[in-house]
Structure formats: C-alpha cells, structure tokens
Amino acid sequence: MIKLQAISKYYGPVAAIKDINLHIQKGEFAFLVGPSGAGKSTIMRLLYREELPTTGNVYVGRIDVSRIRKSEIPHLRRRMGIVFQDFKLLSKQSCFDNVAYVIRALGMSPSEVEKRVLMALKVVGLLDKRKSTPEELSGGEQQRVGIARAIVNGPPLLIADEPTGNLDPETSSDIMTLLDQINQRGITVLVSTHDKIIVNQMRKRVIYLDGGKIVSDMYDGTYDFE
Numbered sequence: 539m540i541k542l543q544a545i546s547k548y549y550g551p552v553a554a555i556k557d558i559n560l561h562i563q564k565g566e567f568a569f570l571v572g573p574s575g576a577g578k579s580t581i582m583r584l585l586y587r588e589e590l591p592t593t594g595n596v597y598v599g600r601i602d603v604s605r606i607r608k609s610e611i612p613h614l615r616r617r618m619g620i621v622f623q624d625f626k627l628l629s630k631q632s633c634f635d636n637v638a639y640v641i642r643a644l645g646m647s648p649s650e651v652e653k654r655v656l657m658a659l660k661v662v663g664l665l666d667k668r669k670s671t672p673e674e675l676s677g678g679e680q681q682r683v684g685i686a687r688a689i690v691n692g693p694p695l696l697i698a699d700e701p702t703g704n705l706d707p708e709t710s711s712d713i714m715t716l717l718d719q720i721n722q723r724g725i726t727v728l729v730s731t732h733d734k735i736i737v738n739q740m741r742k743r744v745i746y747l748d749g750g751k752i753v754s755d756m757y758d759g760t761y762d763f764e
C-alpha cells in the first residue's frame with residue numbers, strides 16, 4: 539500500500555529524511571514514532587504530495603506519488619484519508635457539512651452524500667452531533683469529525699499526523715481505539731505520534747525514526763527509546 543524507495547528529502551542543506559526504505563502492506567496498522575524533528579511529518583507530507591522527495595520514489599498503491607502531475611494530486615488524495623493534529627475543520631459549518639464537503643466536490647448526488655456522511659458520522663459515534671459546529675464540540679469530538687471526513691469517501695489508506703497532539707491522555711486513547719476499529723474495517727492506517735503511552739498500549743507495528751533515518755521497525759512493538 540505504501541512503499542518508500544531510497545527516499546531523501548533536503549531542505550536546503552538540512553536532510554530531513556536520509557535514504558529511507560519502507561514498505562507498509564495493505565491492511566496494516568503502523569505507528570511512525572520518534573522525537574521532534576525526526577522527520578515524521580516530512581514522510582506524511584511526501585505521502586500526500588505536499589512535498590516532493592529530493593531523491594527516491596514514493597508509491598501509494600500503484601500511484602507513483604513523486605512522478606504524478608499536479609493535476610493528478612486530487613486523484614491521489616481521494617485514495618487516502620488525511621487526519622491532522624489541528625483538525626483543520628471549517629469552524630462555522632456543521633459537522634455534517636464538514637464531512638460532506640469532500641464528496642460534494644466530487645459531484646455526488648445529495649442523497650448519496652447524505653447516506654455516506656451519516657455512515658461516516660455513525661462510525662465515529664457522532665450522529666447526534668451532526669448539526670453542531672466544531673466550536674460547540676470538545677477537542678476529541680472535533681478529531682472524530684476529522685476522522686469521519688477522512689473516511690467518508692471509503693479510502694484504502696488513512697494517514698494521521700500527530701492526531702492526538704492536542705488531546706488529553708484519555709481522549710487520545712479513545713481516538714486511537716477508533717483508528718484501530720477503522721483499520722479492522724480493512725483500511726490501512728499509518729499514524730505519526732510521539733505519545734509513548736498510547737503506542738505501548740496498542741502493540742502495533744512501530745517504526746522508529748531519528749535524525750531522518752529508520753532506527754528500528756518492530757511488529758507488536760513498543761516505544762521505549764529516548
């Protein structure tokens with residue numbers, strides 16, 4: 539589902555990523571962990587083509603992300619749901635509209651939009667809040683809306699960059715449980731985080747990054763470094 543081949547990314551003279559190879563299979567749940575500045579966000583941004591690698595190839599499914607034209611980026615992003623630390627919701631719009639926005643833009647019929655949005659809000663446990671705006675919700679609920687938006691189009695891959703960075707420990711744990719449930723529906727999930735407690739609770743694949751390099755990669759792993 540994800541393949542990074544000999545990826546390096548330089549910002550001027552600074553190497554954010556140094557010659558990384560990584561393969562994540564369809565259906566996996568993997569954590570990308572490591573200290574601040576390790577290169578986690580850079581990898582995420584390479585996957586959704588917010589950045590281009592300096593060298594190497596990035597594949598998402600069969601898409602060669604580093605080679606596609608700009609006009610093909612929307613097609614790539616329809617193949618993946620993206621969850622952000624700061625949620626990136628439209629604060630004045632209802633939860634329903636926040637989730638519907640993506641698929642309305644695809645020209646789907648109103649009845650199909652409604653069906654899919656209600657299903658996505660049901661998965662994240664927020665059907666009863668569909669008319670509320672993000673401003674009326676807790677941080678954890680806002681992140682659930684972000685997750686509903688990410689899955690509404692039925693993507694095969696979900697990537698989440700520090701999804702619990704703004705949440706308290708208990709809420710963070712609930713959000714990870716939700717991501718795990720989404721993975722059990724067959725969606726490949728990649729989560730970047732520096733939250734050791736959560737990673738150690740979940741016992742998933744743990745890819746540890748430091749200084750732009752993969753230092754360890756363990757299945758049923760823990761996060762004990764630093």
Ligand code: ADP
Binds near residue numbers: 572
């Ligand atoms: P993490 O997500 O693990 O905290 P990042 O991927 O954000 O790490 O950053 C990795 C390295 O690349 C850091 O040294 C950071 O300062 C540098 N970096 C990231 N983005 C940029 C940028 N847009 N311009 C210059 N340097 C950057």
